[in-house]
Amino acid sequence: MRHIAMTVAALAALTACTTNPAIRSDVVVPSGFTQANGETFRWLATPGGRDLLDVYPPAAMQQELEGYAVLDCVFLDTGRIGDCQIIQESPVGSGFGAAALRLVDRYRYDPVLHADMIGARGRQTVRFVLG
Incomplete structure (x- = not known):
């Protein structure tokens, strides 16, 4: 009986999250990107809560x-990042690394303002937090 109640609660939570992404407003993508030299880089655009909800691993x-997940990526001359690799995922095997990779196209920076970053690598931590 306890298992059934937990399943019903989980389904209710999933339905609430699907129909009301505002519940997930605490899903976080830090706005700072840590460069190889340890400095913080500021983005023009990053993924939002709805984006994270869309890629959150179902299991x-x-x-x-x-x-x-921590991604290591290169700054492209288009104002995007690419050649991203998962360098850490916690918990291991949870799917958060693959989910973070699906968000890469949501990041934007100003390549004119940050021309010195083109071709440089940096790390971005994407946190998946339930509210």
Whole structure:
């Protein structure tokens, strides 16, 4: 009986999250990108809560599992990042690394203002937190 109640609660939580992304406003993508030299870089655009909700690993959502992924990426001359690799995922095997990779196209920076960054690599931590 307890298992059924937990399943119903999990389904209710999933339905609430799907129909009302505002519940997920605490899903966080830090606005700072840590460069190889340790300095913080500011973005023009980053993924929002709805973006993270769209890529949140379904198994992690069902288990109410939170976690993060760290990506290592290169700054492109288009104002985007690319050649991203997952360098850390926690918990390991949770799917948060793959989910973070699906968000790469949401990042934008000003390539004119930051011309010195083109071709440089940096790390971005994407945190997946349930409210």
